[in-house]
Amino acid sequence: MQSPYELREHALSQLQAGPRGWLEGGVLKGSTRYLNATDLESTAIVPNVQDLPLYEKNVTSDLLRGALIVCPMGHLTQFHADGELGVARASHELGIAYSISAMSRYDPSRLKPYFSDSVSLQIYPLGIDHVLAEIEAAKKLGIQTIVITVDGPSVGLNYNKHGKYDARKVGAYHTKRITRNSQRGDCRVGINDYLRIRDAFDGTLVVKGIMSTLDAKRFLSFGYDKLWISNHGGRVFESNVSSATALKTIRSNFVTDCELVVDGGVLTGMDVLRYIGLGADKVGIGRLIIYGLIIGGYAGVRDILGNLLNELDLCFRQSGHTNIETLRMNTYIKKRD
Numbered sequence: 001m002q003s004p005y006e007l008r009e010h011a012l013s014q015l016q017a018g019p020r021g022w023l024e025g026g027v028l029k030g031s032t033r034y035l036n037a038t039d040l041e042s043t044a045i046v047p048n049v050q051d052l053p054l055y056e057k058n059v060t061s062d063l064l065r066g067a068l069i070v071c072p073m074g075h076l077t078q079f080h081a082d083g084e085l086g087v088a089r090a091s092h093e094l095g096i097a098y099s100i101s102a103m104s105r106y107d108p109s110r111l112k113p114y115f116s117d118s119v120s121l122q123i124y125p126l127g128i129d130h131v132l133a134e135i136e137a138a139k140k141l142g143i144q145t146i147v148i149t150v151d152g153p154s155v156g157l158n159y160n161k162h163g164k165y166d167a168r169k170v171g172a173y174h175t176k177r178i179t180r181n182s183q184r185g186d187c188r189v190g191i192n193d194y195l196r197i198r199d200a201f202d203g204t205l206v207v208k209g210i211m212s213t214l215d216a217k218r219f220l221s222f223g224y225d226k227l228w229i230s231n232h233g234g235r236v237f238e239s240n241v242s243s244a245t246a247l248k249t250i251r252s253n254f255v256t257d258c259e260l261v262v263d264g265g266v267l268t269g270m271d272v273l274r275y276i277g278l279g280a281d282k283v284g285i286g287r288l289i290i291y292g293l294i295i296g297g298y299a300g301v302r303d304i305l306g307n308l309l310n311e312l313d314l315c316f317r318q319s320g321h322t323n324i325e326t327l328r329m330n331t332y333i334k335k336r337d
């Protein structure tokens with residue numbers, strides 16, 4: 001079996017210049033993405049050596065399976081013909097939550113065979129009319145959770161570094177609408193619109209792209225149910241803080257039991273455990289999924305997710321912690337000199 005690092009190299013070597021630029025690009029040097037990875041690697045867990053009976057139990061099952069969510073990622077057919085359908089099917093089969101991207105290559109109704117309560121639809125706030133129409137469409141599909149991504153679908157400076165890829169030309173279902181809205185200059189929403197969005201949807205409303213306590217408090221005061229800490233994998237802003245740091249700060253500034261999702265830089269089960277230790281309830285899996293898709297389509301994604309669950313189970317047991325509380329009390333980000 002390849003390590004995730006070898007898998008990434010192998011997957012990237014299979015890509016043409018255009019899709020590779022879309023996957024890797026967006027910003028100049030990739031400083032935020034680098035910080036996501038290094039802060040995560042610098043996150044240490046002090047093991048607990050007192051509760052040895054844990055080794056005899058299998059702790060994964062529902063607890064750890066419920067800790068994963070497949071991130072919304074658009075235009076997946078450029079990486080493999082199975083695209084979003086393959087990712088939805090693999091996540092569904094393994095009982096792992098999945099968020100459908102606003103930039104999905106498909107009309108979300110085509111993914112319906114793979115819907116469950118844990119499937120969410122992601123929407124970019126590109127004009128209030130656009131968002132309200134998407135919410136109505138989601139309701140008709142029976143979707144119970146909506147994710148509003150506020151870090152923007154900004155086309156970064158450097159998407160075309162490795163060659164040209166123009167998302168508008170591949171006929172993506174949602175991108176056409178988003179482009180039309182942007183052309184009309186109607187692609188901003190303000191505070192009142194975020195309140196209207198809350199009013200328009202009775203289900204669970206998640207805001208994705210929160211990196212500060214200020215924004216976290218603001219969206220909770222609007223009545224949003226969950227916060228998704230994310231810097232979009234470092235793809236949209238060169239100089240952000242890391243997701244690990246933002247998570248630690250936001251969790252320590254809240255005494256509430258607000259559910260926190262986090263993503264950025266996850267390649268291994270240990271990375272997932274580190275984010276849980278830093279305060280996450282759910283951990284988003286991003287590019288790792290795409291590496292699996294590139295290598296093996298639907299089956300590749302299923303293998304990636306299955307391996308991740310096994311690793312997570314092993315790492316949790318090796319840590320010796322029998323519950324999330326003691327794990328969190330013993331997880332910290334090591335200071336750099």
Ligand SMILES: Cc1cc2nc3c(=O)[nH]c(=O)nc-3n(C[C@H](O)[C@H](O)[C@H](O)COP(=O)(O)O)c2cc1C
Pocket residue numbers: 022023036071072073074101102103104122149208230231232233234235263264265266284285286287288
């Ligand atoms: C190719 C690609 C497409 C993405 N498309 C979307 C999207 O449509 N909507 C969204 O909210 N986030 C999108 N993201 C961001 C991911 O949801 C997630 O926040 C990020 O990839 C996590 O970081 P990681 O890739 O380092 O794991 C995309 C990321 C990538 C790499």
